[in-house]
Amino acid sequence: MKSIKHIDVSNKKVLVRVDFNVPLTKTQKIKDDFRIKAHLNTIKYLKEKNAKIILISHLGDPKKRDENFSLNPVASRLESLLSSKVKFVEEVNSKRVEELVENLKQGDVLLLENLRFYKGEKENSEEFASSIAEFADIFVQDAFSVCHRNHASIASLPKFLNSYTGLLLEKEINAIERAIKETQKPFVVLIGGAKIETKTAVLKNFLKKADAVLLGGEIANTILKCKGIYGDKKVEDKDILNALKGxxxxxxxxxxxxxxxxxKKEYTRIAGIETIKEEEEVGDIGPETINYYKRIIKKARTIIWNGPLGKSEEEVFSKGTEEIANAIVNQKAYSVIGGGETIDFVNRKDIKGFSFISGGGGAMLDYISGKTLPGLEALNKKYEEN
Structure with missing residues (x-):
């Protein structure tokens, strides 16, 4: 892969894949602009180098055009952050887009509409990718957080344009590489949240490399069921059982x-996991677990964390995740955290001091577990061709 820092982008039409998948309120107000801010260095660099900048992203997972998932609010926020005009067009591959691109001046920024309004994006349609690529001279992949997706703007676009890495993507990879290749011991990993099938491969990997793997959230509940200490509840989902093999x-x-x-609906109680009743669920880790996890974290020199340790979106179940987050920051170890829910939580609670916050959740875990990321593979292939 080759960086945009090594090429001349002056007066070039540069198509940049960003990740502006920000959380919105029901009235399309941006709740957290972390993902937008993360790309500012790349965008500002291209502006300073007199490029003509075309930004593409998805937002949410609409099955068709849905104004509730329009990127228009993102364009407004980006304009405010850049303190300069950001043009927005409610299309991706049309005559109107072509006209706007042709009229761009050096340093101008144009944001296209949500890629997922078009079925060709998730279908990884080369025809769709080509229809976007024809407006540009250069492609820049700056969204590490989506590089694990086999989608048109990620895996196919580099086939049609000379392609390079953006500053954020480079920063993400370097931070994660440091954590996994220059690991200082003790090495502690925390895995929480749901999406169990996507986390089992990395769990197996970390059991070989880490000194301790601390679990929370739905993945912890699943393992507890498998261990037979989650009451009489069992794991019945065949896909999850297959993923847990080994x-x-x-x-x-x-x-x-x-x-x-x-x-349960009418009450909460703090108790040992083995006392759980048939109608109850676990919403958060308890005080004994919090203190146990803190003692392990206190010895750590390298920490990787992905996923909240409970139903942290509900205040009553947020204490465990908040205390563990603060314990990681206070430890002053080299810490990398990632995942949308994790980022949303620490930003909401204003917890600062992590060594690096990765925009990638699934991408970070796949990269760490040694899986091939389609977005990075596409960049590597293009680099080898050139």
Missing amino acids: INFNHPKLIVPIDGVLY
Whole structure:
């Protein structure tokens, strides 16, 4: 892969894949602009180098055109952050887009509409990718967070344009590489949240490399069920059971919650996991688990964290994630955190001091576990061709 820092972009039409998949309110107000701010260095660099900048992104997962997922609010916020005009067009590959691109001046920024309004994006249609590529001279991949997706703007666009890495993508890879290749021991990993099937491969990988793997959230609940200490509840989903094959649930490095905030509709209670009743669920890790995890974190020199340790979007179940987040920051170890829910939580709670916050959740885990990321593979192939 080759960086945009090594090429002349002056007066070139530069198509940049960004990740502006920001959380919105029901009235299309941006709740957290972290993902927009993350790309500012790349955009500002291209402006300073007199490029004509065309930005493309997805937002949410609409099945068709839906104004609730328009990128128009993002254009307004980006304009405010850049303190300069950002043009927006409610299309991606039309005559109107072509006209706007042709009229761009050096340093201008144009944001196209949500890529997922077009079925060709998720279908990885080369025809769709080509229809966007024809407006530009150069392609820049700056969205590490989506590089694990086999979508047109990620895996196919580099086939049609000379392609380069953006500043954010380089920063993401360098930070993660440092964590996995220059690891200082003890090395502690925290994995929470849901999406269990996507996290089992990285869990297996970390059990080989890390000194301790601390679990929370739905993945912890699933492992507890497999260990037979989540009441009488069992894992019945065949896909999850297949994904869990090969994991030693009694591995000494695999650390699961001792207690939790148990709940049903009308109440919550703090108790040992083994006391859970048929109608109850675990909403958060409990105080004993928090203190146990803190003792392990206090010894760590390298920390990777992905996913909240409970239903952290609800205040009553946010204590565990908040205390562990603060423990990581206070430890002053080299810490890399990632995942949309994790980022939303630490920003909402204004917890600062992590060494690096990765915009990628699934992409970060896939990269760490050694999987091939389609977006990076496409860039590498293009570089080898040139």
